[in-house]
Amino acid sequence: MATLSLSQRPRRGAWRVTRSVWFAMFMREAISRTMSDRMGWFWMLFEPLAIIVVMVSMRGLFLSGSEIAGADHVPWLVVGLMGFGLFRENMMRSLGAIEANKGLFAYRQVKPVDTVLVRCFLEGALKSLLFLIFIGIGTLLDFDLMPARPLGVMLDWLSLWALGWGAGLTVSVLGDLVPEVARVVRILNLPLLLLSGVILPVMFLPYPYSHYLLYNPIVHGLESMRMSFFDGYHTLNGIDMTYLWFWALALIALGLILHLRFAAKLKAQ
Numbered sequence: 001m002a003t004l005s006l007s008q009r010p011r012r013g014a015w016r017v018t019r020s021v022w023f024a025m026f027m028r029e030a031i032s033r034t035m036s037d038r039m040g041w042f043w044m045l046f047e048p049l050a051i052i053v054v055m056v057s058m059r060g061l062f063l064s065g066s067e068i069a070g071a072d073h074v075p076w077l078v079v080g081l082m083g084f085g086l087f088r089e090n091m092m093r094s095l096g097a098i099e100a101n102k103g104l105f106a107y108r109q110v111k112p113v114d115t116v117l118v119r120c121f122l123e124g125a126l127k128s129l130l131f132l133i134f135i136g137i138g139t140l141l142d143f144d145l146m147p148a149r150p151l152g153v154m155l156d157w158l159s160l161w162a163l164g165w166g167a168g169l170t171v172s173v174l175g176d177l178v179p180e181v182a183r184v185v186r187i188l189n190l191p192l193l194l195l196s197g198v199i200l201p202v203m204f205l206p207y208p209y210s211h212y213l214l215y216n217p218i219v220h221g222l223e224s225m226r227m228s229f230f231d232g233y234h235t236l237n238g239i240d241m242t243y244l245w246f247w248a249l250a251l252i253a254l255g256l257i258l259h260l261r262f263a264a265k266l267k268a269q
Contacts, residue, residue, distance in 0.1 A: 017109055018114075020109075021109050022114060022117070022118055025101070025104070025114060025115065026118050026121065026122060029122050033122060033126070034126075044126065044130060045133070048081055048082065048130065048134070051081060052074070052077060052078060052081060055077055055081075056074060069203075069233070069234055070230050070231075070232035070234055071144075071226065071229075071230040071232070072144050074138075074143055075138060075143050075144050075145045075229070075230070076201075076226060076230070076233075077198075077199070078134055078138065078145065079222070079226050079229050080196075080198040080226070082130070083156075083157070083222045083225050084192075084196055084198045084218065084222065086123075086124065086157065086160050086164060087160050087161075087167070087218055087221070088164070088189065088192070089123045089127060089164070090120045090123050090161065090164025090165055090167065090168045091164050091167040091168045091171060092185070092186070092189070093119055093120075093168070094116045094119060094167075094168030094172040095168075095171055095172060095186075097115040097116045097119045097168075097172055098112045098116070098172055098173075098176050098266055099176065101115040105267045111259075111263060112173075112259060112266040113169070113256065113260075116168055116172045116255075117169075119168075120164065120168050120169075123164075124161045124164075124165075128157070135147075144230070145229075147229045148228065148229060148231040149229075150228075152224075152227075152228030153225055155241075156221055156224045156225035156228055157225065159221050159224075159241055159244050159245060159248065160218070160221040160222075160225070162245070162248040162249075162252070163217060163218070163221065163247060163248040163251070165248070166247070166248045166249070166250070166251025166252040166253075166255055167251050168255070169251065169252060169254075169256060169259065170251050170254050170258065171185050172259075173255065173259055173262055173266065174258070176266055177262060177265065177266075192218065195213060195216055195219075196213075196216055196219055196222060197213065197222055197223060201235075202235060203234075203236065210236060211236065213236075214238050217243060217246075217247040218244075219239075220239050220240060220241060220243055220244040221241070221244050223236065224239055224244075
């Protein structure tokens with residue numbers, strides 16, 4: 001049977017080409033993220049575990065008399081750190097996604113936005129796997145880490161993922177065009193950690209100040225996920241996931257617009 005010439009072969013559709021690009025980039029990112037270092041998986045597990053041990057130790061030293069109503073402190077802290085880590089890793093790893101894949105832009109099928117989308121998907125998948133591992137370990141150690149409302153936890157987790165995705169899409173463009181933006185975003189990591197109710201419950205702050213934290217969409221995601229995890233947990237009035245999704249969709253839309261507007265410039269830099 002005669003082989004088809006190039007002109008006779010059926011052309012692949014745009015969606016099929018995009019899926020092929022995403023799959024190839026996903027495999028490349030996954031291998032680089034997990035296999036480039038022989039201890040890559042160890043550090044992914046050890047880093048959040050070490051942070052949890054440090055935070056629990058600090059609480060024992062400085063806040064030994066403070067209790068969290070409706071939840072044990074260790075599971076409460078695990079949920080907060082994992083949820084915040086999902087948002088933070090999507091945002092922070094997007095900063096270097098375009099620069100790390102500059103060589104792939106020689107292929108016209110690869111767009112700068114593809115690098116960010118694939119990296120955010122990979123980070124979310126890895127964080128989801130780690131969260132399930134921590135839930136399993138916590139259950140074996142008799143910590144109350146089984147969610148009271150699993151569906152609610154899944155929706156809250158996806159909401160924080162979407163928020164991190166939107167932030168990543170936006171800062172990936174701004175950080176590549178203006179390097180100072182990337183430095184500011186990295187500096188904001190610690191203030192965001194403190195102002196998102198990750199380490200200390202938002203209820204511990206006096207009333208006139210605690211409600212200012214509700215302007216931070218991360219607080220809504222973390223507190224909603226904790227309420228889904230712990231049946232008796234109570235938090236500030238005004239937690240609203242619609243507010244978080246407003247921020248998530250606005251950031252996703254802004255990020256995609258920036259990628260469309262500056263696609264040529266991002267490739268050329």
